[in-house]
Amino acid sequence: MENAQLDNFKLSTRFLDVTYVNNKTGAEVMALQNINLNIKDGEFICIVGPSGCGKTTFLNTVVGLLKPSKGEILLDQQKIDGPGKDRAMVFQNPSLLPWRTVLENVLYGVELLKQITAEKKKEAKEFIEMVGLKGYENHYPHELSGGMQQRVNLARALTVNPSLILLDEPFSALDAQTREFMQGELLRIWDETKKTSLFITHQIDEAVFLADRVFVFGARPGRVVEVVDVDIPRPRDLHVKRSPEFLEFVDHIWSIIEQESSKQGFDNKEI
Amino acid sequence: MTKGTIELTQSKQKIKKAKKMKKEKKSFFISVASVLLFLLLWETASQNEWINPLFISSPIEIAQAAVLMVQEVSFWENMKVSGYEFVSGFVLAILIGIPIGVLSGWNSTFNAVVNPFISGLYVTPKVALLPVIIIAFGIGPASKIVIVFLMAFFPIVMSAQKAMLTLDQNLIKAARTFSASEFQIFKTIALPSTVPFLLNGIRLGIGQGLIAVVVGELFASTAGIGYQLTSNGQNLQTDRMFVGVLVITITGIILTSFLGIIERRFSSWKPENN
Numbered sequence: 071m072e073n074a075q076l077d078n079f080k081l082s083t084r085f086l087d088v089t090y091v092n093n094k095t096g097a098e099v100m101a102l103q104n105i106n107l108n109i110k111d112g113e114f115i116c117i118v119g120p121s122g123c124g125k126t127t128f129l130n131t132v133v134g135l136l137k138p139s140k141g142e143i144l145l146d147q148q149k150i151d152g153p154g155k156d157r158a159m160v161f162q163n164p165s166l167l168p169w170r171t172v173l174e175n176v177l178y179g180v181e182l183l184k185q186i187t188a189e190k191k192k193e194a195k196e197f198i199e200m201v202g203l204k205g206y207e208n209h210y211p212h213e214l215s216g217g218m219q220q221r222v223n224l225a226r227a228l229t230v231n232p233s234l235i236l237l238d239e240p241f242s243a244l245d246a247q248t249r250e251f252m253q254g255e256l257l258r259i260w261d262e263t264k265k266t267s268l269f270i271t272h273q274i275d276e277a278v279f280l281a282d283r284v285f286v287f288g289a290r291p292g293r294v295v296e297v298v299d300v301d302i303p304r305p306r307d308l309h310v311k312r313s314p315e316f317l318e319f320v321d322h323i324w325s326i327i328e329q330e331s332s333k334q335g336f337d338n339k340e341i
Numbered sequence: 342m343t344k345g346t347i348e349l350t351q352s353k354q355k356i357k358k359a360k361k362m363k364k365e366k367k368s369f370f371i372s373v374a375s376v377l378l379f380l381l382l383w384e385t386a387s388q389n390e391w392i393n394p395l396f397i398s399s400p401i402e403i404a405q406a407a408v409l410m411v412q413e414v415s416f417w418e419n420m421k422v423s424g425y426e427f428v429s430g431f432v433l434a435i436l437i438g439i440p441i442g443v444l445s446g447w448n449s450t451f452n453a454v455v456n457p458f459i460s461g462l463y464v465t466p467k468v469a470l471l472p473v474i475i476i477a478f479g480i481g482p483a484s485k486i487v488i489v490f491l492m493a494f495f496p497i498v499m500s501a502q503k504a505m506l507t508l509d510q511n512l513i514k515a516a517r518t519f520s521a522s523e524f525q526i527f528k529t530i531a532l533p534s535t536v537p538f539l540l541n542g543i544r545l546g547i548g549q550g551l552i553a554v555v556v557g558e559l560f561a562s563t564a565g566i567g568y569q570l571t572s573n574g575q576n577l578q579t580d581r582m583f584v585g586v587l588v589i590t591i592t593g594i595i596l597t598s599f600l601g602i603i604e605r606r607f608s609s610w611k612p613e614n615n
């Protein structure tokens with residue numbers, strides 16, 4: 071019965087613990103404790119939480135760079151054990167190879183996975199068009215603005231055709247205006263591709279604007295404190311951000327995070 | 342993101358380029374004038390015997406000597422010997438230096454093995470080894486090849502090492518999420534990252550290698566530009582000696598500007614105002 075239910079989920083984590091060893095003190099630190107969450111196919115999930123709540127650790131574990139110390143993560147009913155072609159990450163830092171053109175960068179993930187074909191090249195060009203960079207295929211990253219570089223970053227992830235896209239605060243380094251604009255763009259692209267997305271941010275309004283559901287993490291150890299269903303109808307445009315219901319969601323999430331932060335006030339100073 | 346913005350940025354870049362060209366042209370003419378002025382001053386100083394012409398010769402005399410010398414068989418023989426010594430030593434330094442530098446930057450165990458020797462020998466004045474080298478390899482070209490190799494090797498090996506140690510960890514992390522193997526990371530991130538550093542090391546190596554040829558031949562030899570230069574100097578043929586110096590200088594300029602062309606080809610991806 072329980073298994074039959076799990077089958078419906080794209081991504082589930084079960085009793086997930088992640089610990090790491092602090093380089094300075096040598097002490098074992100529990101970054102994530104008992105994370106149990108289930109994400110449906112095509113869902114847009116945002117994770118927010120106070121700094122140090124293990125958001126990025128969680129993402130790094132899902133992408134396979136870190137190993138769980140307890141529990142497991144299932145993607146399409148397969149246990150995750152290391153990086154794989156079914157996941158692709160969009161980084162906070164664009165992480166583009168500066169000596170490669172936009173097109174070559176977009177194909178980089180596919181190239182590493184040894185899946186380069188004429189078909190893939192065509193797809194890469196289509197994704198470049200989708201992220202709004204048509205005409206820039208042969209430009210080098212330094213010729214692009216920060217927002218445009220993040221578009222390349224996104225196109226690179228889409229081109230490997232992953233079953234899950236992980237986004238690690240991709241807009242945090244952008245200026246406020248570009249960030250707002252990119253949020254709208256991301257929703258448009260997500261709508262076109264219908265990829266299950268896991269988006270980490272420290273901006274609560276960003277999370278509410280993008281997500282179907284927001285997972286609020288608490289800190290030390292990182293764990294899920296609340297799951298907020300954002301039932302604002304789609305398609306959403308930037309005007310939504312001024313609606314009362316939107317602000318209510320933001321306020322609500324703020325209050326949870328505030329509580330969490332005050333609980334660990336002393337812990338914060340230790341770091 | 343529209344066509345209009347693309348065209349706008351492109352035309353902006355064109356204006357920037359034109360401005361830069363104008364600036365470059367201006368500084369080029371200033372440089373030419375500066376050199377001409379220097380030659381004029383030199384010539385005047387020599388003609389009026391402000392400084393003894395025996396020490397400094399004069400640009401016109403040097404030019405005349407050069408015209409005579411390029412017609413001598415011995416001059417070209419000497420060029421051939423020095424050229425052979427430099428090229429052999431330098432190619433060896435590149436062929437051995439780059440792999441060792443790259444490997445030691447990539448693999449910490451290998452680094453632990455070779456690094457004591459590299460850092461130790463790097464600060465040793467290689468010229469101090471010349472007497473030993475000449476005893477071991479004789480006064481022929483072999484000893485010069487060894488000293489050129491030794492002097493050009495270190496800038497190259499150190500630059501390769503340094504390049505590997507400054508790899509962008511963000512790029513490596515990105516590659517790992519796409520299941521990249523160590524070899525793929527090495528090939529697609531590490532190697533391309535080293536190119537600018539390597540070219541810089543090679544540039545330093547050219548200077549060191551040219552010094553090595555001259556010093557080696559000066560110390561003990563039977564032929565070569567350095568040999569000719571020394572014997573001219575000892576016979577107070579200052580004009581002929583200066584021709585030798587000039588040959589080395591011009592060689593250095595040609596080699597480094599050739600390197601500049603390669604550098605531009607390999608770094609078309611870099612921001613221009615760097």
